[in-house]
Amino acid sequence: MYSNLTPEMSAFSLYQEAESYLEAGKLDEAYLYCEKSLEILPVYPLTCKTLGNVLQAMGNLEEAIIWYTKAIMQQPNWAEIYINIGSLYAKQNEWQPAIACYETAIEIQPNLPGAYRNLSRVCQKLGNLSLAEKYWDKAQKIELEKTALEKVNHGEILLNEGKTEEAITDYREAIELNPNLSEAYSKLGEIFVERGELDAAINCYQHLIKILPENWIFSYKLGTIFQDIGKLNDAVEAFQRAIELNPNFPLYHKHLADILYEQGKLNQAITCYHQVIKINPKNWDAYCKVGEILLKQGKINQALVIYQNGLKLNPNLARLHYKMGEALSKQKKLQLAIPAYRRAIELKVDNYLFYRKLADALQQLGQLDEAIINYQTAIELNPNSCWLYTSLGKTYIQQENWSDAIECLKKAIQIKPDYHKAYEKIAYIFEQLGDRSAAEKCRYQYQLPSEVG
Secondary structure (H helix, E strand, C coil): CCCCCCHHHHHHHHHHHHHHHHHCCCHHHHHHHHHHHHHHCCCCHHHHHHHHHHHHHHCCHHHHHHHHHHHHHHCCCCHHHHHHHHHHHHHCCCHHHHHHHHHHHHHHCCCCHHHHHHHHHHHHHCCCHHHHHHHHHHHHHHHHHHHHHHHHHHHHHHHHCCCHHHHHHHHHHHHHHCCCCHHHHHHHHHHHHHHCCHHHHHHHHHHHHHHCCCCHHHHHHHHHHHHHCCCHHHHHHHHHHHHHHCCCCHHHHHHHHHHHHHCCCHHHHHHHHHHHHHHCCCCHHHHHHHHHHHHHCCCHHHHHHHHHHHHHHCCCCHHHHHHHHHHHHHCCCHHHHHHHHHHHHHHCCCCHHHHHHHHHHHHHCCCHHHHHHHHHHHHHHCCCCHHHHHHHHHHHHHCCCHHHHHHHHHHHHHHCCCCHHHHHHHHHHHHHCCCHHHHHHHHHHCCCHHHCC
């Protein structure tokens, strides 16, 4: 039967037969198959251990120890065998060798409840009840932690099957069994974030930070939640803690910078954005934000340098060309701004802002026909902007195209009925047409031309 197998495979097959007989309580047959396995490989560790188990069941303790020892000589870190030998010594009331074996097993594999439980029994026999209680509690704790981990694994299966509520129950039961089980809190946190139950998610991540204070990811996740719900000071604290733990991850520098920018703390924000760029020179949004801050501070030339630095790394980034155009427009360098806007449009044809800013520059230079074309394109991309219709209307006013101007301004008012600036422009048109009465009704009573009369 075993002639075509390698020696290792033959020995293993015979060992399996021995295990089956041992499990069935047929000790003689188990002993026989152990002998057959050992004839092929005389110190096959699995068979040595099983033979030790068979001899122990037969009551031959001394010989069982010999075979367990042979197994250990082949596999010195086999903790389970040390427990078996310890139990044999304990049966013979040889307490110190038993204790030494159990302690060795724990040294090899610290989370073996059987070793602690057996140690507890030995200590009880020796009258050391406090130590016995300590070891027993340790065994129970390990078993509870094991059960808790099984709950987490089962919860993962349920979650993959779409049974979220059942998974949550498993994770919560796991936490009851082991209040420091980070895996359960982490899974619950992810579920609650996905479901929008952010207070519950915050609670999970705060627990995780207490359990694993050196793990920066939980501070980062907590910070993003606080940022999303507008608790910006709490978010800043969380991101700063994440940065202390791991200074080289650009995302939380970016989040922190965005919050500081939103809070108007521009100097602190720009420092954080520079840190983002230092860690990740390809974070284009950081270049844009630094430039925006510099523009707010009136440092237009410095903003241009930042945009140019970004474009050196990525000359095909539409947003940076657009920002260049904005900065140049602020310097009234419209002839230079226009090519920047055009390049932005070439790279991204569906952004209405690019067309609007190009149209604004063209309108200021008196290139009205081309400005109109770009305002119209912007409106096609964003038909619900009252400001775009108003800008287009103003351009028609410059051409004294009163009818098209009025139509544009009326559309602006349809979008935003309280947009008084559009009424004012229509009033101006009627003044130019010599209809002072219609002009006054537009200006003071906010009545459109179709309502006049």
